[in-house]
Amino acid sequence: MIETRDRDKDDRPVGHRAELGLLHFEQLANNLPESFWLIDIATKQVVFVNEAYERLWGGRMEDLRRDRFSWLSCVHPDDRPRLRRVIAENRFGGVNETLRALHPDGSVRWLQLRSFAMADDHGRIHSVGGIALDITQVVAQRDELSASIAINRSILDALPAHIALLDQDGCILAVNAGWRQFAEENDYPDDTAGVGLNYLSLCASSGVATAESSAHIEAGLRAVLDGRQSEYSTVYPCHGNTTERWFRLLATPLHNPGRGAVVMHINVTESVKAERQLAQAAHYDALTGLPNRLLVKDRIEQALAAANRQHTKVAVLVIDLDRFKLVNDTFGHGVGDALLVAAADRIATALRESDTVGRMGADEFAIVIPDLESSEDAAMAAQRIMDALARPIHAEGQELYAQASVGIALFPEDGSEAQTLIRNADTAMYRAKEVGRNNLQFYTASLNARAQGQLQMVIDLRRALERDEFCLHYQPKVSCVSGEIVGFEALLRWQHPTLGLVPPDRFIPLLEDTGGIIPVGAWVLRQACDQAVAWHRLGVGTPSVAVNLSVRQLQQSDLVALIRDELARSGLDPAALELEITESMLMHNVEDSIATLDALKQLGVRISVDDFGTGYSSLSYLKRFPLDSVKVDRSFVQDIVADPGDVSITRAVITLAHNLKLRVVAEGVETEAQLALLASNGCDEIQGYYFSRPIPVAETEAMLLAGRCLPANLLHAHGTHLPAAEALPSLAVPAAPMSTPTTGGLQGLLSRTVLDVTQEVLNFFPWPMLGVDENGLVIAINPQAGNWLGNAALLGEAARDCLPEPLLGILALRDSRPRRVIIAHHAHHVFCRPLGTAEQPRGWLLIALPEERS
């Protein structure tokens, strides 16, 4: 090439020029850092080698010139066999190998050896060239790099964290050993450990973290990937099947912005648990596990906040075990501790779930009772606690009897702050200690007498049964048809040794609260059954006996068996036993009530709903229960004469009850007028002071033997209910409940029950009926009227705009005589009745009786 380039310009002789070229070539070659040489194919001799050979290979140039394979002796013995093989396979060039040259001084150089063929113009190969490049430094650098990569890798793998490298979209590029292991342990479906998948979607779908935390993590990570946040960190729960775990997730962007992020999950379960333990220790007592003073204070504050909102009371009780020190001193601290734990348990079980029991220190406990109805309830709770503690406690082999002194402070009376209430309850507790221990004291002294009286009554009630202080009085139930006594309601009386006859309203709630109603209720049942049998033996009829059941009795698992046994024992005909259950009791737990009543009904007894109208049930709802009769509450009866609204409600109840095949008993009938009105409206039986107050047994027998009856002139005809048209004069349907439930003349009785009943009556009423108020607006319409007029949506319309002409004519006449009208080809007799009183009508009611076809 050198020759060719110079040929045109250089005028020196060719031989000289060739020599010069060779000289230049040699100088150039010897200045190159690479070593290279040429082997002539024909002579198999090394025809050229540059000086770098000796530097790179550590061999001598003349050795190479003499033996073209002498370089092999410079090759590290480990690499030599490979080199030999490669050269044999590539005799005319094509070698490209890395090798080590072992210098005589023991040093090693890394060389990159390449060989190539050299051909003439005809493509005939005449020489093979070789070049060796010194790559010692590159190899050293590469080794260094690999070493540091390996070190980094093992550091990442050794970290107690699951680490993943994410790209900009959140796709997992690489993970560490911890991550892989976690994936394996958590049954990750394949062996990729998520590499190649999107971390953000993995978060949402893995189900390892909660949905809430997944969403939070996804948002945080997105912010890091988008460069909006330089770091994201959160602790999230990640519970296994049997273990509780928490992880801290850390995400940081890769250094090059917009290039992805590193996420790291660190198991922080231990520290979370430690934190929780700290919180537990800060708020709970270590021995009993109860809230400590701090948490009790917090609970009081919460209760006060709620009480302020709802205008209710809160009680704070401080309880101190009497002579606890003596237990410690006598039996040692182990027994003392066991006693405290047992006492804590006893206190807790004597209270509702919504109450808080805390340990204030040593042998002092505090109770928070939110949503308190009366101070007596706090006293009852304190008494329950004292009773619970008084039962023997077995602690570490010792039988102990704990007594307690209780102090009670009430919100709002005794303070409006937690600290004040605790302090005042504490003061009251010390007063309880002073007055002899094992008692309770209110902070407000005036409440003590009341509480004391009530508690004394509870104590007295416990002994009343065994001391034979109870008796039954009986109130007759009288038929409105025959006028005769058809039964008696058994009513419990307590003859207290000092207080005299205590009315049931004062002691039955206490019996219910303390569970005493169960044995007392059983006693009532037994007495009543025996008494009914005794009446039957008089031979003056077979009056029934009605017994009131309480909520607790209805929930009593052996109630049915108890009644069955009493019937069998006494020999009373089951049909002569009536069980009275209040409406609110039935609604307490409907499904259970139905099951119990069904079982009772199977015995053949009768079931009656007491106080009907005071609860929230409607008669149609009561259809679900196996009932025989309803007792209309005396609050309805009492105003029946004065308020036409009450008549209509009572009347409505009677009509509906009869439709449901239920008998109707009106209770609290005190006057002749009430009786007359009830009887004329179809009431079946009455009970009340008008006929008789509840009387002792002896008087009942005298009454039966005397054959006392209701006056015949007040009875209703032959037990049949008045035909509708005849009954109309006494029917005054209230206007308001049919349209605007919050107004109208049913003050005090505008309960949902009444409205339901009224609506039901309207719906049940078999004939068209509609009401128009004094302003001419349609205020009531039943479905039958809607059908009749071909339009049910008349409510609120002006009568003149929507009613047919014949009806408007009748309304204008306001005449109570029936008028014949034909509407939609059907003849009806339409009555117009005033709503309210005839003197001051609130509107008018149109009732259409279909004309009988002969």
Ligand SMILES: Nc1nc2c(ncn2[C@@H]2O[C@H](COP(=O)(O)O[C@H]3[C@@H](O)[C@H](n4cnc5c(=O)[nH]c(N)nc54)O[C@@H]3COP(=O)(O)O)[C@@H](O)[C@H]2O)c(=O)[nH]1
């Ligand atoms: N679980 C049990 N409850 C019982 C038992 N015995 C009674 N009671 C319930 O106690 C409540 C009060 O009863 P009492 O003071 O006996 O009052 C009854 C009647 O005296 C009273 N009454 C009857 N007629 C009139 C009247 O004309 N006017 C008027 N003002 N009061 C009247 O009504 C009470 C009977 O009511 P009721 O039971 O709803 O029929 C009371 O709720 C009893 O149920 C028992 O053994 N167990």
